[in-house]
Amino acid sequence: MKAVCWYGKHEVRVEDVPDPEIVNPRDAIVRVTSTAICGSDLHLYGHFIPTMQKGDVLGHEFMGEVVEVGPSVGNLAVGDRVVVPFPIACGACWFCKRQLYSCCDNSNPNAYMAEALFGHSPAGIFGYSHLMGGYAGGQAEYVRVPFADVGPLKVDGGLSDEQVLFLSDILPTGWMAAEFCDIEPGDTIAVWGCGPVGQFAIRAAILMGAGRVIAIDRFAERLALARKHGAEPLHYEEVEVLDALRDLTGGRGPDACIDAVGLEAHGGMLSAYDEVATRTFMETDRPNALRQAILACRKGGTVSLAGVYGGFVDKLPLGAAVNKSLQLRMGQTHVHRYMRPLLERIERGEIDATDIITHRLPLAEAAHAYEIFQRKQEECIKVVLSPPGARGEGA
Amino acid sequence: MTFAPSAAQSHSAAVEHERSEVVRLHARRSGPNVGSRERGASLLGGAALLALGAARRGWLGVALGALGTALALRGASGRCPVYRSLGIDANAGGGIDRELEFARATTVCAPHDVVRGFFTNPTAFAHAARFLEIEPIGADCWEVSARLPGGARHSWEIELAEEGNRIEWRAGAGAPFEHVVRVELVPAPADRGTEVVATVSATPPGGLAGLALGRWLHGVLERGLGVQLANVKQLIETGEIARAEAPAGQRSAVRRAAGRMFAGEEATS
Numbered sequence: 001m002k003a004v005c006w007y008g009k010h011e012v013r014v015e016d017v018p019d020p021e022i023v024n025p026r027d028a029i030v031r032v033t034s035t036a037i038c039g040s041d042l043h044l045y046g047h048f049i050p051t052m053q054k055g056d057v058l059g060h061e062f063m064g065e066v067v068e069v070g071p072s073v074g075n076l077a078v079g080d081r082v083v084v085p086f087p088i089a090c091g092a093c094w095f096c097k098r099q100l101y102s103c104c105d106n107s108n109p110n111a112y113m114a115e116a117l118f119g120h121s122p123a124g125i126f127g128y129s130h131l132m133g134g135y136a137g138g139q140a141e142y143v144r145v146p147f148a149d150v151g152p153l154k155v156d157g158g159l160s161d162e163q164v165l166f167l168s169d170i171l172p173t174g175w176m177a178a179e180f181c182d183i184e185p186g187d188t189i190a191v192w193g194c195g196p197v198g199q200f201a202i203r204a205a206i207l208m209g210a211g212r213v214i215a216i217d218r219f220a221e222r223l224a225l226a227r228k229h230g231a232e233p234l235h236y237e238e239v240e241v242l243d244a245l246r247d248l249t250g251g252r253g254p255d256a257c258i259d260a261v262g263l264e265a266h267g268g269m270l271s272a273y274d275e276v277a278t279r280t281f282m283e284t285d286r287p288n289a290l291r292q293a294i295l296a297c298r299k300g301g302t303v304s305l306a307g308v309y310g311g312f313v314d315k316l317p318l319g320a321a322v323n324k325s326l327q328l329r330m331g332q333t334h335v336h337r338y339m340r341p342l343l344e345r346i347e348r349g350e351i352d353a354t355d356i357i358t359h360r361l362p363l364a365e366a367a368h369a370y371e372i373f374q375r376k377q378e379e380c381i382k383v384v385l386s387p388p389g390a391r392g393e394g395a
Numbered sequence: 396m397t398f399a400p401s402a403a404q405s406h407s408a409a410v411e412h413e414r415s416e417v418v419r420l421h422a423r424r425s426g427p428n429v430g431s432r433e434r435g436a437s438l439l440g441g442a443a444l445l446a447l448g449a450a451r452r453g454w455l456g457v458a459l460g461a462l463g464t465a466l467a468l469r470g471a472s473g474r475c476p477v478y479r480s481l482g483i484d485a486n487a488g489g490g491i492d493r494e495l496e497f498a499r500a501t502t503v504c505a506p507h508d509v510v511r512g513f514f515t516n517p518t519a520f521a522h523a524a525r526f527l528e529i530e531p532i533g534a535d536c537w538e539v540s541a542r543l544p545g546g547a548r549h550s551w552e553i554e555l556a557e558e559g560n561r562i563e564w565r566a567g568a569g570a571p572f573e574h575v576v577r578v579e580l581v582p583a584p585a586d587r588g589t590e591v592v593a594t595v596s597a598t599p600p601g602g603l604a605g606l607a608l609g610r611w612l613h614g615v616l617e618r619g620l621g622v623q624l625a626n627v628k629q630l631i632e633t634g635e636i637a638r639a640e641a642p643a644g645q646r647s648a649v650r651r652a653a654g655r656m657f658a659g660e661e662a663t664s
């Protein structure tokens with residue numbers, strides 16, 4: 001089959017790889033009909049996440065049709081149309097029972113690697129380095145889905161792939177980021193990053209009753225989309241973000257701040273420092289949006305991290321966080337928890353996730369797709385890839 | 396303010412003992428281990444060698460200098476890596492400690508009886524320890540065989556003993572070296588299930604070299620025990636052991652071997 005394979009910094013290739021097979025009794029094989037490139041994939045593309053190996057199959061946002069099920073998968077049948085959540089979760093461990101699916105105890109075969117870095121191992125993730133399990137990803141014609149009796153969500157034919165694909169990751173991710181803010185009526189929420197995750201965080205905050213949402217980015221098309229959905233845009237290269245946020249909120253600061261940027265944040269007062277520090281391995285991640293979020297947040301407020309960090313950060317204003325009594329909440333999204341309620345909102349027409357898609361390309365053009373998404377060229381916000389044979393299906 | 400006695404206080408003596416064992420087995424191993432007289436001698440001897448080395452030209456001078464520096468540092472710091480690898484702590488008055496011991500714990504989200512049933516069932520046990528085959532040959536005796544590289548096979552007997560919440564496996568006839576594996580089952584708080592605290596003590600083969608190698612591999616052995624416990628946990632909680640199989644990247648032979656050892660993965664192409 002064809003699959004998008006990682007070959008090093010800024011290099012992906014579409015290659016022929018062996019078809020996946022059922023390995024464990026609770027596995028299923030899914031024929032992928034649509035798959036997307038995530039901001040998290042860019043961290044792999046930029047080689048910020050360790051333990052990638054040449055030839056690894058990428059992709060954790062995908063959906064498709066079940067073509068084979070293991071003997072212990074009772075709830076799926078061949079032919080079912082499913083959206084698959086990006087964290088792999090067993091459904092039976094203490095964490096899964098508490099709906100902390102991305103903390104599943106039993107789905108990372110390389111737990112020993114993650115334990116060395118994080119103290120404990122989180123759940124395995126499709127196509128996201130050997131540290132996170134070494135599972136082949138879904139930017140491919142077929143993918144093996146472990147614990148298929150727990151994760152995949154069945155969707156009927158009434159909805160198109162594009163309407164439901166983002167239930168696999170970014171829609172729940174934006175939602176969870178907003179949920180972390182415990183929004184009360186009249187709250188002002190500031191969102192750093194107007195990529196797909198930021199866009200959905202903005203919409204979720206508004207649905208949850210936020211009075212105002214202020215959206216921060218530097219790309220006009222992304223800021224325009226945020227504005228279209230009710231946010232007040234701030235261009236961080238043209239405006240002093242901290243000063244503006246303070247005085248746009250009567251000096252108080254936003255009640256909650258969402259970092260939807262992550263470890264590759266751009267710019268800022270310390271950007272030269274971060275450049276040197278990451279190159280010399282003194283830090284691995286550039287936490288510039290997070291620094292600003294902490295400084296901007298009102299006293300007693302919440303800083304919610306949707307953006308991914310993989311290693312170590314430096315010059316984090318922890319003193320500000322402590323002395324302003326901030327609450328910091330974060331995590332890989334517990335996607336399973338949100339899929340069904342968000343599907344219902346999509347069915348009721350409350351959420352339309354399709355308007356973030358700017359590029360629809362065949363899987364064969366993945367190298368180009370990664371490049372434009374990484375460089376934010378061609379006004380690219382979100383790319384959806386179609387494997388051969390799946391073009392136009394379900395749409 | 397008054398405090399109700401905590402659950403921890405009401406634990407049995409066996410649990411108390413197990414917890415103190417865990418603390419003992421995780422003692423820091425970087426403290427001074429050379430006695431005070433010997434430190435002085437080491438410092439003086441090192442200084443003398445250094446002086447001798449400085450007076451010589453060529454490789455001999457360099458070698459003497461290096462040896463002298465190492466000895467002097469050993470004296471000054473009181474830390475000797477050779478002693479460490481043999482388990483000698485002169486400050487505790489000890490000789491060579493021929494036992495290798497390590498511990499790991501996990502929590503299985505299942506009741507005590509289920510966990511106990513797993514550990515005392517040879518078929519289930521063999522499923523978790525994937526490189527071993529296990530045949531029961533008596534009420535409390537198992538025959539264990541390991542597949543060795545090259546297709547050979549080595550078998551030995553293991554005696555199983557249960558006492559209270561403890562299960563113990565002791566190497567018997569034919570074992571490649573003496574070892575005991577113990578598992579203490581402790582109820583975990585609230586709905587968390589059962590804590591499994593495993594300790595291994597072994598007398599490695601190969602004399603002092605084997606001992607030194609074993610100590611050097613301490614972290615690896617500990618991690619290996621952790622992986623075996625994770626396999627047990629996964630089998631009880633999910634009925635399978637998580638595996639990432641091809642298609643994946645080009646793994647080196649070393650990584651594949653490490654994967655098999657730590658993650659219980661089968662070979663992938």
Ligand SMILES: NC(=O)c1ccc[n+]([C@@H]2O[C@H](COP(=O)([O-])OP(=O)(O)OC[C@H]3O[C@@H](n4cnc5c(N)ncnc54)[C@H](O)[C@@H]3O)[C@@H](O)[C@H]2O)c1
Pocket residue numbers: 038039040041042043169170173192193194195196197198216217218219222236260261262263264265266267268288289305306307308309331332333381
């Ligand atoms: N927690 C999770 O489970 C989860 C899931 C999906 C994605 N993520 C993470 O969310 C983050 C965003 O993902 P995405 O798909 O939207 O990616 P993206 O790359 O499209 O978006 C990032 C946006 O941040 C903007 N940005 C960069 N530096 C900034 C700064 N200093 N201030 C304000 N904005 C800045 C960029 O211009 C860009 O628009 C990534 O880190 C990704 O890994 C997390």
Ligand SMILES: [Zn+2]
Pocket residue numbers: 038039040041060061086169170
């Ligand atoms: Zn993602």
Ligand SMILES: [Zn+2]
Pocket residue numbers: 089090091092093094095096103104105106107
């Ligand atoms: Zn789980």
